[in-house]
Amino acid sequence: MEPLKIAVIGVGHLGKEHARVLKSLENAYLAAIVDTNPEQGRIIQEKVEVPLYLDYKELPKDIQAVSIATPTIYHFEIAKYFLERDVHVMIEKPMTTNAQEARELVEIAQKRNLKIQVGHIERFNPALQGLLKYIENPRFIQAHRLSPYSFRSTDVSVIHDLMIHDIDIVLELAKSEVEEVEALGLPVLSSQEDLANVRLKFANGCIADITANRVGLKKMRQIRLFQKNAYLTLDYMTKRGRIFQLSPDFHPSKIKDISPPTNMEEINALVFGEFILMEELAWEGEEPLKAELQSFVEAILQDKEPKVPGQAGLRAIEIVEAIFESIQKNLWRKDIS
Incomplete structure (x- = not known):
């Protein structure tokens, strides 16, 4: 060919x-x-x-x-x-x-x-591709995309410039029609919005909260998803994530039988050692x-x-x-x- x-x-x-x-x-x-x-x-x-x-x-x-x-x-x-x-x-x-x-x-x-x-382009991020196999009917999605002011793309707002990446991803993950849109936006250095927050409510009950800011102190590209059986996090920049899932043998009644830990280290060891299982995820790719x-x-x-x-x-x-x-x-x- x-x-x-x-x-x-x-x-x-x-x-x-x-x-x-x-x-x-x-x-x-x-x-x-x-x-x-x-x-x-x-x-x-x-x-x-x-x-x-x-x-x-x-x-x-x-x-x-x-x-x-x-x-x-x-x-x-x-x-x-x-x-x-x-x-x-x-x-x-x-x-x-x-x-x-x-x-x-x-x-x-x-x-x-x-x-x-x-x-x-985020659709082709190997980290997102890797996370997809863990995602099942998310109920709440939270996305943050921050960037220092670049002096580029000033002909469009931060919504067109940065947030649209997360809008596209959220629409793909929610797999439902948007029923309600609530938004705030503010111009800072540009004539158009430099920061914005959006809340989308989908017909299937999923809710997404999306924040974009192009006058930030540093870059951030992260997404978090809450679903019935897991909580997932992803950092697009480091291509690393975490998945939190309840231990298969956990039951709320177990908490009543345990003496409360006395410090944060003990709390974390108990919660994330016996009740909730955490798996570190990392991806490589082209x-x-x-x-x-x-x-x-x-x-x-x-x-x-x-x-x-x-x-x-x-x-x-x-x-x-x-x-x-x-x-x-x-x-x-x-x-x-």
């Missing part, structure tokens, strides 16, 4: 990594890169040794797929251009600036039998971006649905819009505007 001929549109902070990875894939042929900044484009061109174009409309007609890593405001325009020319598209998150645009892209792709994959782009290429070559299809990107954007509606209704925001 011939390698997939692909181009990268936008080779800035994220796009340059797309070009690097695609250049290394055996079943992909990086045919070109595109960037409106000639200086940045030439820097990346020297590294990947492929033709550079300043206008995506000048790309060769035999390009089979593109990876779009431009600012979000250009995603729809570029993706629509290529879909209408029967070119498959990989779109960095967020998929588009609004649900109407995302819905139109999904419809075009469906009519023309094309693949859209959205860059929700670079998430490589796994993501490999998945996109394979979906095209093998004609199968992408792991994060356009419909998933659309659903995340729909929740983002509901979040903004809730933020607008909140008096806290009105008081500071």
Whole structure:
């Protein structure tokens, strides 16, 4: 099978990594890169040794797929251009600036039998992949995603920039429709929200609490899940987690027969030694971006649905819009505007 001929549109902070990875894939042929900044484009061109174009409309007609890593405001325009020319598209998150645009892209792709994959990269984190086998009908999900101010992605809010990763994951894990959305948001250094907290209530009873902050002191990428038989934690950055489960022979009546321990060390030894069993988890795996782009290429070559299809990107954007509606209704925001 011939390698997939692909181009990268936008080779800035994220796009340059797309070009690097695609250049290394055996079943992909990086045919070109595109960037409106000639200086940045030439820097990346020297590294990947492929033709550079300043206008995506000048790309060769035999390009089979593109990876779009431009600012979000250009995603729809570029993706629509290529879909209408029967070119498959990989779109960095967020998929588009609004649900109407995302819905139109999904419809075009469906009519023309094309693949859209959205860059929700945490789906390809080996730690999350490893944790999935332990997750069963979670009842409460808590996600925290913090980052120091990066001076990038200021054209979108922290909800589009960071929180959307966790929105996508929570929607995938809850496997139910969202019934209620409550949110707070606050701009700090930007004109749009730099921190936000969201509470989602699902039809199956699951509740998710999601916090994102891009003016933090340090990076944090964590998720916790509570379910009937276990409590699970995961740190995306260290790729480590824990699973807490009741001991098979535990019964609440046992607590009545035990004299209370006198110090914290004894308490922990009893609770997490006899009552609750704790297992340390750790995962290794390939670079998430490589796994993501490999998945996109394979979906095209093998004609199968992408792991994060356009419909998933659309659903995340729909929740983002509901979040903004809730933020607008909140008096806290009105008081500071």
